[in-house]
Amino acid sequence: MSYVHFPVIAVMSLFLGAFVCAIFGKNHDKLCKAVGVLDAAWVFALIALIVKPVVFDGEIISYWMGNWSPIKGWAIGIGYEIDALGAFFALIVVFTVLMSVIYSIRYMDRDDDIYNYYTLLLMMSGSVLGLVLTGDVFNMFIMIEIMTFTAVGLTCFRNRSFGALEAGFKYLVIGSMGSSMTLLGIALLYAQCHTLNMAQLASILVNNTTPTSVLALALMFTGLGVKAYIVPFHMPAADSYAVAPTSVSMVFSGMVNKAGVYAIIRLVYILFNTMDKGSMQVLLTAFGAVTMFVGVTMALAQHDFKRLLAFHSISQIGYVITAIGLGSALGVTAGLFHALNHTLFKGLLFLCAGAVLYATGTTNLDKLGGLSKKMPKTTICFLVGAFSIAGMPPFNGFASKWMVYQAAFEKAVEGGHIYFAFITVVAVVVSVMTLASFIKVTQAVFFGQCPIELQKTEEVPFSMRLPMWIMSALCLLVGVFYDFVNKWFLAPATNAVLNATNYIDKMMGNGYAAAAGVENIQVAPAAFSFWNPLTWLVLFVVVFAAVAIVILTGKKSRGAVLETAENVDGKYATFFGGEASPFSHVSGSDLFWGFKKDWKGYFSFMDNLHSGIVNDYALWVVVALAIVTVWFNVFMK
Amino acid sequence: MKMKDGIKTKNIIVKCGADSMLPFAIIFGMVVILFGSVSPGGGFQGGVCVAAAAIMIYLGYGTKTAKEAINMECIRVNEGIGAVIYVVLALIAVFMGANFCFNTLKFGQIGDMLAGGTITFMSYAVGYKVLTGVGFLLLMMLGMLGANDEEEEEE
Numbered sequence: 001m002s003y004v005h006f007p008v009i010a011v012m013s014l015f016l017g018a019f020v021c022a023i024f025g026k027n028h029d030k031l032c033k034a035v036g037v038l039d040a041a042w043v044f045a046l047i048a049l050i051v052k053p054v055v056f057d058g059e060i061i062s063y064w065m066g067n068w069s070p071i072k073g074w075a076i077g078i079g080y081e082i083d084a085l086g087a088f089f090a091l092i093v094v095f096t097v098l099m100s101v102i103y104s105i106r107y108m109d110r111d112d113d114i115y116n117y118y119t120l121l122l123m124m125s126g127s128v129l130g131l132v133l134t135g136d137v138f139n140m141f142i143m144i145e146i147m148t149f150t151a152v153g154l155t156c157f158r159n160r161s162f163g164a165l166e167a168g169f170k171y172l173v174i175g176s177m178g179s180s181m182t183l184l185g186i187a188l189l190y191a192q193c194h195t196l197n198m199a200q201l202a203s204i205l206v207n208n209t210t211p212t213s214v215l216a217l218a219l220m221f222t223g224l225g226v227k228a229y230i231v232p233f234h235m236p237a238a239d240s241y242a243v244a245p246t247s248v249s250m251v252f253s254g255m256v257n258k259a260g261v262y263a264i265i266r267l268v269y270i271l272f273n274t275m276d277k278g279s280m281q282v283l284l285t286a287f288g289a290v291t292m293f294v295g296v297t298m299a300l301a302q303h304d305f306k307r308l309l310a311f312h313s314i315s316q317i318g319y320v321i322t323a324i325g326l327g328s329a330l331g332v333t334a335g336l337f338h339a340l341n342h343t344l345f346k347g348l349l350f351l352c353a354g355a356v357l358y359a360t361g362t363t364n365l366d367k368l369g370g371l372s373k374k375m376p377k378t379t380i381c382f383l384v385g386a387f388s389i390a391g392m393p394p395f396n397g398f399a400s401k402w403m404v405y406q407a408a409f410e411k412a413v414e415g416g417h418i419y420f421a422f423i424t425v426v427a428v429v430v431s432v433m434t435l436a437s438f439i440k441v442t443q444a445v446f447f448g449q450c451p452i453e454l455q456k457t458e459e460v461p462f463s464m465r466l467p468m469w470i471m472s473a474l475c476l477l478v479g480v481f482y483d484f485v486n487k488w489f490l491a492p493a494t495n496a497v498l499n500a501t502n503y504i505d506k507m508m509g510n511g512y513a514a515a516a517g518v519e520n521i522q523v524a525p526a527a528f529s530f531w532n533p534l535t536w537l538v539l540f541v542v543v544f545a546a547v548a549i550v551i552l553t554g555k556k557s558r559g560a561v562l563e564t565a566e567n568v569d570g571k572y573a574t575f576f577g578g579e580a581s582p583f584s585h586v587s588g589s590d591l592f593w594g595f596k597k598d599w600k601g602y603f604s605f606m607d608n609l610h611s612g613i614v615n616d617y618a619l620w621v622v623v624a625l626a627i628v629t630v631w632f633n634v635f636m637k
Numbered sequence: 638m639k640m641k642d643g644i645k646t647k648n649i650i651v652k653c654g655a656d657s658m659l660p661f662a663i664i665f666g667m668v669v670i671l672f673g674s675v676s677p678g679g680g681f682q683g684g685v686c687v688a689a690a691a692i693m694i695y696l697g698y699g700t701k702t703a704k705e706a707i708n709m710e711c712i713r714v715n716e717g718i719g720a721v722i723y724v725v726l727a728l729i730a731v732f733m734g735a736n737f738c739f740n741t742l743k744f745g746q747i748g749d750m751l752a753g754g755t756i757t758f759m760s761y762a763v764g765y766k767v768l769t770g771v772g773f774l775l776l777m778m779l780g781m782l783g784a785n786d787e788e789e790e791e792e
Contacts, residue, residue: 005731005736005737008731008737009728009731009737012724012727012728012737015720015724016721016724019717019718019720019721019724020717020721022713022714022716022717023714023717023718023721026710063736063737064736065736065737065738066730066735066736066737066738066739066740067735067736067739
């Protein structure tokens with residue numbers, strides 16, 4: 001059997017696995033677990049087999065369902081089209097699923113009715129895989145719908161736990177709004193272009209910007225942004241990541257929001273081919289920068305382990321959106337690299353949070369502490385993940401974040417835009433705050449003093465540690481051999497993103513793209529350097545200047561009256577002596593109390609925004625849609 | 638469907654109406670499914686028609702009887718079976734060398750019930766899945782609606 005059939009068999013295998021779990025799974029937990037693991041492993045093998053022809057050799061698979069190939073240049077059937085970009089994301093998806101089902105073997109032991117869990121999980125995986133492999137916008141919408149509703153089901157899976165149903169409801173409302181907008185955008189495109197095939201749409205839309213297509217772009221961009229949880233739409237993400245079973249949180253952050261990112265890349269680069277426009281770059285990078293900043297500052301204020309990780313997940317997606325919004329080859333490479341790395345390290349961190357939850361029964365940072373002696377292996381994995389996300393040199397986060405900075409800075413230098421220089425600064429500052437936040441988590445969970453209730457904590461079983469070890473190893477390997485990853489995976493995927501003609505020609509016949517006037521963005525391979533002494537010198541100067549500014553501006557408060565329990569409220573008093581109790585557990589979650597106090601205005605503003613009322617969140621989606629629509633209408637014509 | 642003695646009904650007119658329309662709803666839905674590939678309608682529409690029969694039972698006899706008369710667990714399992722049949726029919730083409738969903742079973746005259754080949758059976762699979770799936774959904778929703786009614790009756 002030729003490998004062209006593998007993508008569709010992979011998607012159908014996941015759906016079949018889901019149905020088998022639904023039919024036979026009730027009261028047969030072991031059967032469900034076996035089906036889950038075998039299915040995920042089989043699909044992983046299938047996708048790994050198409051990586052060589054598609055990613056390494058640069059072939060594009062075009063697959064028409066029921067052999068309905070185009071007639072007279074019109075695509076009438078549903079087609080799957082797998083280029084290097086799709087295969088790259090497919091690899092991320094199947095890897096995440098495999099890790100998640102291995103982890104679930106023991107992690108889901110304490111839940112009942114787990115056949116529902118496996119049905120939903122496999123169905124969601126199948127839909128996300130279908131989304132990244134399909135070449136048809138309506139098929140993409142169907143997959144987005146399946147993804148949204150299974151994700152809602154999985155969010156509410158532990159519906160006895162606090163807030164699960166509420167999170168599910170928020171997700172349902174906001175996710176449905178996103179789906180509806182996407183559908184409306186697709187309907188407008190169909191009305192204008194009379195086709196749903198992405199390749200053909202791309203060739204029709206390239207020199208044909210009408211008010212309808214601009215509105216369709218605005219609707220689809222907003223709708224897919226909801227799926228990627230960029231900032232005005234991020235509120236349900238934080239809730240659902242926190243209350244879903246951790247193996248599902250890992251899948252959400254590893255592949256569900258990557259599906260949104262993939263769809264945005266496909267939309268702005270291939271379908272509308274608009275990334276050469278400055279207005280589009282500014283819009284995407286602005287969304288990305290706001291997402292980064294809001295995500296990380298909200299994370300600093302959290303007291304729940306998983307909720308904190310959820311906000312970091314949002315923040316890291318901001319990096320990806322910023323990088324792909326730069327529109328340069330290096331930017332796209334950086335975005336894809338950071339998407340891959342985010343899957344690895346954020347998955348790892350979520351699995352560690354799940355291990356802590358499994359071992360202690362809580363994720364509240366105020367109640368945890370000193371687990372490094374009880375769970376040394378989990379601690380090591382967590383440190384690897386924390387170093388990666390904070391951008392420490394040997395790990396993968398450093399490599400991709402460095403690429404993001406470099407791409408943004410090059411953009412600023414090339415065009416002389418102060419705006420992109422500002423974006424670079426935001427990216428660096430956010431990275432520093434990420435590190436700060438992870439110092440806090442590490443201190444609160446794994447170091448410090450162990451509360452008396454947690455004295456009997458034990459290390460988690462091997463099947464839960466195995467995915468953690470695999471992902472830790474990959475974090476390190478990808479960071480060390482970044483050149484290899486760049487050459488074999490990122491460069492082909494970047495090439496696929498920037499050269500729409502190959503994508504169109506393979507699907508619609510040779511010469512189709514040229515006839516429609518689609519042009520490739522000719523790119524030099526992305527070049528990036530890590531150990532340039534000059535950059536390091538500049539970095540040191542910048543850091544020195546920053547430290548000097550902080551010291552100089554802080555002069556006023558020197559010698560001021562020390563704030564003690566007597567003259568401020570008790571919240572900030574934990575760090576000072578003079579308390580009645582001889583034993584005071586210095587809670588790590590308040591490690592940055594000074595920072596929080598200085599930024600009180602900002603945090604109370606953000607607190608008001610995250611009101612927990614679904615109507616407010618829906619309003620934010622509508623406001624963002626209005627802004628995006630106006631922006632496109634003003635600048636895109 | 639077995640009818641036991643002593644079943645309480647709310648209203649004799651509604652019960653008789655439901656009784657008389659129930660077979661027609663089911664037969665009409667079945668016809669729409671069976672001729673789905675050659676006539677207007679199809680698996681989805683016919684499936685919804687059949688599933689609507691569950692509402693008639695509810696209208697005539699109330700939630701409790703509707704729940705007793707229909708085995709929800711059996712319906713849930715059968716929904717999965719319908720989906721599996723569809724995927725297997727579509728996958729047959731792959732193992733015969735064509736693309737996914739290709740029409741491999743070609744027989745019957747044009748206009749026949751079976752003229753669609755694979756599509757006919759796919760339509761049946763969709764119909765089966767929808768009549769079980771939507772039926773399950775309706776019963777679930779009616780179960781929630783009826784929760785208050787039963788309390789009132791007990792009072």
